Amino acid sequence: MKNGRFYVGLVGVGLVVAYLVWTGVSDSMVYYLTPTELVAKVAEDPAFHSVGVKVSGRVVSGTYSRGERELEHRFEVHDLEHAEVAFPATYEGVLPDTFTDEIEVVLEGQFGEDGVFRAHTLLTKCGSRYEASPEELMGSEVSA
Amino acid sequence: MTALGEFALWIALPVSFWGMTMGFVGGRQGRGDLVLSAERSVHIVFALLVVASLGIINAFLTDQFQYWYVANYSNRQLDVFFKISGLWAGQRGSLVFWAVLLALFSSVCVFLNRRRNREFMPYVVGILQGILGFFIVVLLFADVNPFEQLGFVPPDGAGLNPQLQNYWMTIHPPVLYLGFTAFSIPFAFAMSALLSGRTDSRWIVLTRRWTLLSWFFLSNGIIFGMRWAYEELGWGGYWFWDPVENASLLPWLTATAFLHSIMIQENRGMLKIWNMSLVLLTFLLTIFATFLTRSGLIESVHTFAENTRIAMIFLAFMGSIFVASVVLIVYRLPVLKAENQIQSFLSREAAFLLNNLILLGAAFAVLWGTIFPLISEGFTGTQIAVGPPFFNRVNIPIGLVLLALTGIGPVIAWRRATRRNLKRNFAIPVLVGLAVAAFLFGVGARDGYALITFGLSSFVLTIILVEFWKGTRARARIEGEGVLPAFLHLISRNRRRWGGYIVHVGVVLIFTAFAGRAFEVKLTDTLEPGDTVSVASPFGHDYTLTYQGISSAREANFDRWVALMSVDRNGEPVGSLSTEFRWYPSRQMSTKEVGVRSTLLEDLYVILAEAEDFEGIVANDPGAQRIIVEVQVNPLVGWIWYGGVILTIGALIGLWPAAEVRKRPTSQSAGDSEKPAAVGAVSA
Known part of the structure; x- marks a missing residue:
């Protein structure tokens, strides 16, 4: 009947959306890892060096420097929980405003066999969530 | 106090x-x-x-x-x-x-x-x-x-946070929150209809304006957020499919679906269960958005320990609302039967239903992509993320169908469209759409999605223009009025319909602006004073920027370094641009302020990416003037803001109480909320 034909249409639209989501996910998904997980992954399977991954960690304070090329940035990233797990990273492009040399970052790129993470995107964790600890507030001075 | x-x-x-x-x-x-x-x-x-x-x-x-x-x-x-x-x-x-x-x-x-x-x-x-x-x-x-x-x-x-010290960022959250909270009223009326047993379309009629008000604030809230991102984040984009952005888009998508599906219930007595479900879903998504934007659940999964208590309370609240509402809907199922059936695929009902399915499909895809890292971790133990390519890939085709429906929905006949109805309404617009796409292809535009968007946009605009023209002409003839009075009376006699068309024009402009991104141009260059950098616009002309130098100054709240560039268009001087770097000592944070030169068709957008030696500039060291800039030409980006203004005008026309209702205040419906509408006019 009429409505039966209509449900076919409904299912059709559902299938198209499902197809788009499915192929979209399989084409653009990347592992989202902590530095510890990433280091463990490449130790397990060296082929993982050529796989694009997303990794979230914190910039090691004092390691930031400008690279030789235009807009090339070098710094080290360490795990948020295991600070001893760290590796050098490079990024080419304009840094976000919130970037400092101790900020939490999410890098997307490849962890090369030379142990350097080459990021093609760099995100900093959202600035609106920035809240100071009581110790920081205690020490803050009235700046002129 | x-x-x-x-x-x-x-x-x-x-x-x-x-x-x-x-x-x-x-x-x-x-x-x-x-x-x-x-x-x-x-x-x-x-x-x-x-x-x-x-x-x-x-x-x-x-x-x-x-x-x-x-x-x-x-x-x-x-x-x-x-x-x-x-x-x-x-x-x-x-x-x-x-x-x-x-x-x-x-x-x-x-x-x-x-x-x-x-x-x-x-x-x-x-x-x-x-x-x-x-x-x-x-x-x-x-x-x-x-x-x-x-x-x-x-x-x-x-x-x-200096990034939040921006006008757009100041009004963006309140406007969004106005949208979120206003939607509680339709939700409350819907649930009250179920509880009291008055399940006819009365609750929809009563809350129509509240729904539109909420939608209006949500739309503007989202656009203000885009504007902020464009001005403040300094990468030339306005949307990144960030979880926080997605959270505000989700209720917008379902509210848009609801705004259309209630028309089918009013006109044809169908989709009653569907509308109840949509109002519930939208309400839950407004709560979810508030929760997500302010709890940091998604963005910091790896440091989840922050505040789990608020997450638990929110989840418990959403869970109980969901269960209670579903129980109520099921309890009232016998009286939520449709009074009519859909008769043909070629009918307004079908077009609206497709619009609904597609909007829900988009909402599902966006939600899925947003919480995908959590889902994948639950199943595989490893987080897998999807980025902007996923969202674009899914939502561009969906958006194009939606764009086409923006034109088809309002003019296709109810029940069953005849061949004559289709030919009369769509022949000219289809030809115009094809002609525009062909012309743009002819002058060198090669991006497939963009060409389809431009074609569809022209198709929809033609339909709306023809509708306005037909209505005005008929009125002018029958009432013997001039064209302009006829046009204005036409709108005021059916504000909801014509206001809706105007909203559609705004939406079309915004979609066109999205397609413009396919033609953006960007380059970076290292400059010494006197150096020039040239960039070619996709519209055929070119810009040459000459770096004049960088200087520093101290303000009350921050220090600034301002780089000045003069701009030539096709060799003719057209003014200057400045882009700056600011340092906020109290927050130990910096921001980059972009320099933008806007024209109707495009923005010239310059970012001071880096300066060689900040202290040297402060000390007036002439050897410290070297900077790196990123120069972009962003075609059509301004159309988002123009579209937002048109959308606002259309929504206000739809929100305004009808003339006859104003004369008899006793019959005013619950949704007649002149006050919030006036507030909207101020904030817009």
């Missing part, structure tokens, strides 16, 4: 629970005295929350850094403007702000319905007070009390 605010928040808790109980009990037992008490409690909660909000603002204005919230979001140097907006700058204050806005709408709703729609009001008040009570519980018991004290008085606050 601030202590009074905290006190008011505590008093609001029992009052809201009293109102909720009295609303439900009064409705159940038909006791008018209890209902009246419940309604009064709404005004009291509103007053108490206003006092609480003023308490917070007062703490900001008087630099009371003993409060954790003030210490974290303000400092002595902060502009008064940003001190006042400190109320919604962070999680804690914005939850109070959310509650006070909901209380405002609840209060207006109770006032407008003091003498009519009495069968709905007991449960409406009960539900609204329940939602308010929930937010007050969160504020008081979920470690987010804005009145929490540090136990010592810091000499100064940490200051406001």
